[in-house]
Amino acid sequence: ALSSAASDVYKRQYYLGSDISPEYTIKIENNVTLCLNGHKITAADGMDAIYMTGGSFTLTDCKGVGTITHASSKTGRGVYVSSGTFNMYGGTITGNQTGTGNGGGLALREGTQSTANIYGGTISDNTSHGYGGGIYVSGNTLNIEPDEGKVISITGNKAFDCPTEGHQTGRGGGMYLGNLANGTLTLDQVNISNNTAEDCGGGLFVSCDVNLEDGASITGNGANSGEYLAGGGVYLAGGTFDLNGGEISNNKDDILNGAGVYVAGGMFNLNSGKINGNKAQAYGGGVYVAGGTFNLNGGEISSNEASFAGGMNYEGGKVTINEGSTISGNTATRGAGIMVSGDNITMSGGIITDNRAKGNQYKNGGGVYIVQYTKQGTGVITGVFTMTGGKITGNTADKYGGGVYIQDNGIFNVSGDANVSGNTVNGRANNVYLSDTNAVLTITGTLSGAKFGITANANKPFTSGWNTNMSGSDPTQFFTSDLDDCYVTLSGDEVELRNGYQVSFVKNGGEFVSGYTPSYSYDGSQDVQLPGEDDITRNGYTFGGWYANEQFTGEPCTVIASGSTGPKTFYAKWTAKTYRVTLETNGGTIVGSGLTEYTCGQGAELPTNVEKSGYTFAGWYENDRFEGSAVTAISDTEYGDKTYYAKWTANTY
Numbered sequence: 001a002l003s004s005a006a007s008d009v010y011k012r013q014y015y016l017g018s019d020i021s022p023e024y025t026i027k028i029e030n031n032v033t034l035c036l037n038g039h040k041i042t043a044a045d046g047m048d049a050i051y052m053t054g055g056s057f058t059l060t061d062c063k064g065v066g067t068i069t070h071a072s073s074k075t076g077r078g079v080y081v082s083s084g085t086f087n088m089y090g091g092t093i094t095g096n097q098t099g100t101g102n103g104g105g106l107a108l109r110e111g112t113q114s115t116a117n118i119y120g121g122t123i124s125d126n127t128s129h130g131y132g133g134g135i136y137v138s139g140n141t142l143n144i145e146p147d148e149g150k151v152i153s154i155t156g157n158k159a160f161d162c163p164t165e166g167h168q169t170g171r172g173g174g175m176y177l178g179n180l181a182n183g184t185l186t187l188d189q190v191n192i193s194n195n196t197a198e199d200c201g202g203g204l205f206v207s208c209d210v211n212l213e214d215g216a217s218i219t220g221n222g223a224n225s226g227e228y229l230a231g232g233g234v235y236l237a238g239g240t241f242d243l244n245g246g247e248i249s250n251n252k253d254d255i256l257n258g259a260g261v262y263v264a265g266g267m268f269n270l271n272s273g274k275i276n277g278n279k280a281q282a283y284g285g286g287v288y289v290a291g292g293t294f295n296l297n298g299g300e301i302s303s304n305e306a307s308f309a310g311g312m313n314y315e316g317g318k319v320t321i322n323e324g325s326t327i328s329g330n331t332a333t334r335g336a337g338i339m340v341s342g343d344n345i346t347m348s349g350g351i352i353t354d355n356r357a358k359g360n361q362y363k364n365g366g367g368v369y370i371v372q373y374t375k376q377g378t379g380v381i382t383g384v385f386t387m388t389g390g391k392i393t394g395n396t397a398d399k400y401g402g403g404v405y406i407q408d409n410g411i412f413n414v415s416g417d418a419n420v421s422g423n424t425v426n427g428r429a430n431n432v433y434l435s436d437t438n439a440v441l442t443i444t445g446t447l448s449g450a451k452f453g454i455t456a457n458a459n460k461p462f463t464s465g466w467n468t469n470m471s472g473s474d475p476t477q478f479f480t481s482d483l484d485d486c487y488v489t490l491s492g493d494e495v496e497l498r499n500g501y502q503v504s505f506v507k508n509g510g511e512f513v514s515g516y517t518p519s520y521s522y523d524g525s526q527d528v529q530l531p532g533e534d535d536i537t538r539n540g541y542t543f544g545g546w547y548a549n550e551q552f553t554g555e556p557c558t559v560i561a562s563g564s565t566g567p568k569t570f571y572a573k574w575t576a577k578t579y580r581v582t583l584e585t586n587g588g589t590i591v592g593s594g595l596t597e598y599t600c601g602q603g604a605e606l607p608t609n610v611e612k613s614g615y616t617f618a619g620w621y622e623n624d625r626f627e628g629s630a631v632t633a634i635s636d637t638e639y640g641d642k643t644y645y646a647k648w649t650a651n652t653y
Helices: 466-470
Strands: 002-004 011-016 026-028 031-035 040-043 050-060 067-070 079-088 092-094 106-108 115-118 122-124 127-129 135-137 141-144 152-155 158-160 175-177 184-187 190-193 204-206 209-212 217-219 234-236 240-249 255-257 261-263 267-276 279-283 287-289 293-296 300-302 305-308 312-314 318-321 326-328 338-340 345-347 351-353 368-370 372-375 379-382 384-387 391-393 404-406 411-416 441-447 451-455 479-481 486-491 494-499 501-506 541-547 568-576 578-584 597-599 615-621 642-650
Touching: 106 115, 141 184, 234 240, 261 267, 338 384, 368 384, 404 411, 441 466, 466 494, 479 486, 479 501
Parallel strands: 011 031, 026 050, 031 050, 040 067, 050 079, 067 092, 079 106, 079 115, 092 122, 106 135, 115 141, 122 152, 127 158, 135 175, 152 190, 175 204, 184 209, 190 217, 204 234, 209 240, 217 240, 234 261, 240 267, 255 279, 261 287, 267 293, 267 300, 279 305, 287 312, 293 318, 300 326, 312 338, 318 345, 326 351, 338 368, 345 384, 351 391, 368 404, 384 411, 411 441, 451 479, 486 501, 501 568, 578 642
Antiparallel strands: 002 011, 372 379, 486 494, 541 568, 578 597, 615 642
16 A cells, blocks of 8 residues: 655655555654555554654645544544654644543654654644643644645644543643744644633643744634633743734633633733634633733734623733734623733723623623722732823723723722723713722823823812822813713812813813913802903914804803803814015015915915026025025914015126
């Protein structure tokens, strides 16, 4: 059944002429190339199909349907590399299983210099009772580099627990990747799908450095039937995992925590690509961070689902959320975007948006849920969420905290240009929810461009650290009340809501004059005068009054009348001023029309067609000494009367 294409005993090339069922394992000691030629090797029960002790074994399949397998319910690995180099260009390693031990499809002996190079083919429907249903590598060299136009599939493999060998748990249904001798494994044009594990890592169990690129996907992985595992797509125990493209998606079946990614150690960097469409039975539909570091540098965590923490559950280790990243479209009963019970998570950029907290109970924290609870045997667990930038907007909750819900004394640290606005509960503004809790916003640094909508109990400070970091500032520039019958005001050293109505002014480029402070609230008991033309100014413009809408329709408003109710927003209207322009030609003549005036906000070009007999025009200057640079135009930000002087250079004849 085997035909040789070379007589060299140390480097033989074989073609499989028919299906074979050898009684013993095929042992590779030297350099061998085998083309399956579309046929099948069915190994004997209890035997590995291919056992390498040295040299190199190159597997190809010119017909594309050849397999290395075992009969149903029979045990033995597909390929076991005790020593040497295995090169796979084609064929399928399928239907193999270990009675006990690791690597149902392909296993490299731990602690040896063994190498596997996979350039093509498929590894499918293999089973381990231990680690690595499809592939097991630990301390060896593994390269997966598809030939051009090929996609390598690692699919349908299973890792079960092995109670007879030290109760070794089933990890890495698709691949178990321990420390690699070659450093970093790059996965591109690789499909890791529909694999399962009993303990953790349905798709991958990783303790090494891995790069996942645009052409790769980890999808449809989960738990063995009836089991519940951590890390449906990827379980990261150590090393660095860089998601640079591609997707970790639709990992759903019977996954307890971290359906897309579970980080127990090491560092996971989401730089691009997606973690989306995953579903966990308990916590972390997209991501569960229990230890190590998770950096969200770009890409998205989207459309994931869990009972709690739809997008991400953060319990321990460190998390950073940075500019260019998105957490969106996730759902859970609590913490649809993120649930926080750890104390080292910082959002400095990016956006958390379009997440929804819903369900039969709880329904709190559409964007972020910060927890505090007592854990038996541990004590009080307090979540700490630090926000120095970025935006939490467009999220919803069916009960409380469309943007952020803080449980009991959970901690929300804010500074910089952090923004929590535009979130809702049942269609009404509900951004940072502090009512019926003991929580406050802890201001840890200067607020600059920050914006927060507040739902809190009236007459009780909702900040800590205001006077320390923002003394002399106006809190209404940073906080607004989500409640129609409350307004924001300073109370001693902190900020609180009081019963009444908020007044907001959209100044449209203007500023209140120094020493003047308008009324930012009213209670309807008396008339409240709005700022007049002497109270607000804008360079280059004339104040045209306050209007109740940004289209400036209707009559201008001058007073909030007694008996009025509800929050009010007024918009400043401005009319641009026109200024005189004087052009001193210094003996020259402007050919055609000159420039006599300009309007602020529009600017104007200075004429260039200027003549003087015996001279060349050298430009317009703002002074008669011709100091500085020549001016060619009045910009749209300038204002005031202008005088320009023509400079001339005498011609030489």
